[in-house]
């Protein structure tokens with residue numbers, strides 16, 4: 589996959605001196621969905637605003653399909669659509685007029701056939717003559733996407749597309765984004781919902797404190813992170829892990845009252861039944877068992893904390 593956006597050594601300090609981005613390097617691949625995941629205030633909005641050229645850069649540069657987004661602003665910007673976090677629509681305008689107006693802002697010639705196509709993609713076509721105020725929240729969000737797509741960009745940035753949105757609308761948005769990707773749009777979204785990154789992204793970038801902590805294929809990340817812990821409460825405490833169980837990743841906790849088995853969720857068999865049988869054969873009596881998923885969230889928090897201390 590070719591690179592469509594390159595961010596090189598990007599730093600951003602706001603007036604007053606606060607440094608929101610610290611030497612960020614990031615490559616976005618053509619056709620992918622990249623989720624930028626990070627806690628509040630991590631710098632996600634600042635990063636996409638800098639890439640889109642609506643916030644000034646303090647150091648470094650951004651290339652959009654080879655165009656520097658400062659020295660070749662127009663060429664770079666014309667390739668980008670940005671869906672902002674806030675719904676800022678003119679309530680009395682119709683859907684069609686709203687989207688047409690956005691296209692005009694980019695100096696593009698009228699092309700209602702294209703806009704109709706975008707509205708169809710977003711299931712808004714039958715609302716094209718409806719005033720924005722009469723739309724549901726989900727439809728308004730799709731109008732924001734239609735506006736962002738109005739000038740035929742190749743890259744779409746979605747800033748927290750589902751913040752404050754209920755579960756069914758969130759799923760609807762995920763579907764919409766997947767459809768857009770199928771049609772060849774490269775998509776970058778910011779989110780602090782881990783399950784959103786998990787559901788949608790090809791790659792996940794984790795950002796905190798103005799720095800990209802890692803960017804990884806989702807599958808690889810889930811593989812690394814998809815570990816579970818089985819806590820086996822023992823009837824009698826042990827002083828050491830019973831012999832002959834080397835194939836299991838076992839440790840003792842709670843002064844030997846608990847045997848902890850860590851296993852990979854992705855592997856075909858978890859080995860739990862075999863482990864429990866092996867324990868019974870060794871006379872180890874089990875009082876209770878419970879599992880804990882080491883979620884993407886745990887790993888995310890661990891990672892952000894560990895990196896923060898490094």
Ligand SMILES: Nc1ncnc2c1ncn2[C@@H]1O[C@H](COP(=O)(O)OP(=O)(O)OP(=O)(O)O)[C@@H](O)[C@H]1O
Pocket residue numbers: 602603606608626627628629630631632633634635780
């Ligand atoms: N215009 C501004 N002036 C000064 N500081 C700002 C400005 N905009 C953002 N910041 C600060 O920069 C940091 C990063 O903000 P940003 O909005 O990029 O974070 P975010 O990751 O998008 O957060 P959220 O998930 O809450 O939207 C925050 O500490 C924020 O307070």
